[in-house]
Amino acid sequence: xxxxxxxxxxxxxxxxxxxxxxxxxxxxxxxxxxxxxxxxxxxxxxxxxxxxxxxxxxxxxxxxxxxxxxxxxxxxxxxxxxxxxxxxxxxxxxxxxxxxxxxxxxxxx
Amino acid sequence: xxxxxxxxxxxxxxxxxxxxxxxxxxxxxxxxxxxxxxxxxxxxxxxxxxxxxxxxxxxxxxxxxxxxxxxxxxxxxxxxxxxxxxxxxxxxxxxxxxxxxxxxxxxxxxxxxxxxxxxxxxxxxxxxxxxxxxxxxxxxxxxxxxxxxxxxxxxxxxxxxxxxxxxxxxxxxxxxxxxxxxxxxxxxxxxxxxxxxxxxxxxxxxxxxxxxxxxxxxxxxxxxxxxxxxx
Numbered sequence: 001x002x003x004x005x006x007x008x009x010x011x012x013x014x015x016x017x018x019x020x021x022x023x024x025x026x027x028x029x030x031x032x033x034x035x036x037x038x039x040x041x042x043x044x045x046x047x048x049x050x051x052x053x054x055x056x057x058x059x060x061x062x063x064x065x066x067x068x069x070x071x072x073x074x075x076x077x078x079x080x081x082x083x084x085x086x087x088x089x090x091x092x093x094x095x096x097x098x099x100x101x102x103x104x105x106x107x108x109x
Numbered sequence: 110x111x112x113x114x115x116x117x118x119x120x121x122x123x124x125x126x127x128x129x130x131x132x133x134x135x136x137x138x139x140x141x142x143x144x145x146x147x148x149x150x151x152x153x154x155x156x157x158x159x160x161x162x163x164x165x166x167x168x169x170x171x172x173x174x175x176x177x178x179x180x181x182x183x184x185x186x187x188x189x190x191x192x193x194x195x196x197x198x199x200x201x202x203x204x205x206x207x208x209x210x211x212x213x214x215x216x217x218x219x220x221x222x223x224x225x226x227x228x229x230x231x232x233x234x235x236x237x238x239x240x241x242x243x244x245x246x247x248x249x250x251x252x253x254x255x256x257x258x259x260x261x262x263x264x265x266x267x268x269x270x271x272x273x274x275x276x277x278x279x280x281x282x283x284x285x286x287x288x289x290x291x292x293x294x295x296x297x298x299x300x301x302x303x304x305x306x307x308x309x310x311x312x313x314x315x316x317x318x319x320x321x322x323x324x325x326x327x328x329x330x331x332x333x334x335x336x337x338x339x340x
Binding site (some may be wrong): 017030082083086089090093095096098099100101103104 | 145163165166167168169171175178179183184279281332340
């Protein structure tokens with residue numbers, strides 16, 4: 001049960017991070033943050049709910065459940081941020097290159 | 110043979126000691142040369158200005174891939190440009206090979222000719238560590254692109270206008286070499302390899318890529334693959 005749950009969570013994170021439209025990817029990113037924040041808050045406010053959920057899933061303690069979800073989500077969030085930065089770099093480079101060509105042409109006139 | 114229909118693209122990064130002689134040798138056979146000064150901190154710019162090459166200054170150092178794309182974009186604006194050669198600034202390449210490759214491209218009606226230092230058996234001048242790294246890179250690239258090549262990281266290439274319009278180099282750094290090959294495969298461009306001689310001297314050896322850069326290249330290729338698959 002534990003393995004299935006974690007595999008399912010990894011699959012959802014993977015799909016939300018890589019295989020969706022840009023709008024869905026952004027929403028997926030926010031959903032993951034929300035899930036982590038909600039579960040972390042619940043763990044503090046009402047640890048019994050998280051503990052019962054963890055027991056049901058065969059994970060053990062509630063803190064372990066929150067930690068696993070945090071770890072998995074973090075990897076995908078970092079990957080998403082890195083991919084976004086590469087795409088931004090691509091756009092920036094295109095602008096810089098065109099500017100360089102324009103300046104060169106102006107200098108030759 | 111007139112080469113007015115050909116542009117030579119030379120990316121430059123801190124090559125003040127050799128760039129003038131490289132460009133002078135090129136200009137004997139090729140009148141159209143565009144030099145992209147990629148944020149050099151030495152006096153490469155001044156040395157380039159002493160020649161007739163067109164100079165484009167990048168406003169910050171972006172990498173060889175970005176420099177090549179800038180050069181291609183510039184040369185494409187010349188409606189008479191039919192052929193485009195990428196040529197290293199450090200004096201590793203021979204002008205004779207560029208001339209022979211152009212002839213070979215025209216005879217074989219290929220879209221792109223890639224220089225290879227491994228076609229002819231005499232590879233003793235290649236430093237051993239570099240030879241091993243290149244073999245690894247070649248093996249990895251052949252897996253990811255499906256292209257059967259002997260040398261996947263040679264900066265000497267010649268291609269036609271159709272290829273110049275087709276290929277878009279997005280990877281700014283040294284991973285661009287593998288990216289070009291990927292695009293050859295996916296755009297179904299016809300390609301061939303041609304034996305070239307690389308001149309290894311103390312200067313050119315010192316300019317070679319570090320071993321760790323192979324890690325960067327492989328990682329960039331993975332990211333590019335993910336980016337391409339998920340767009």
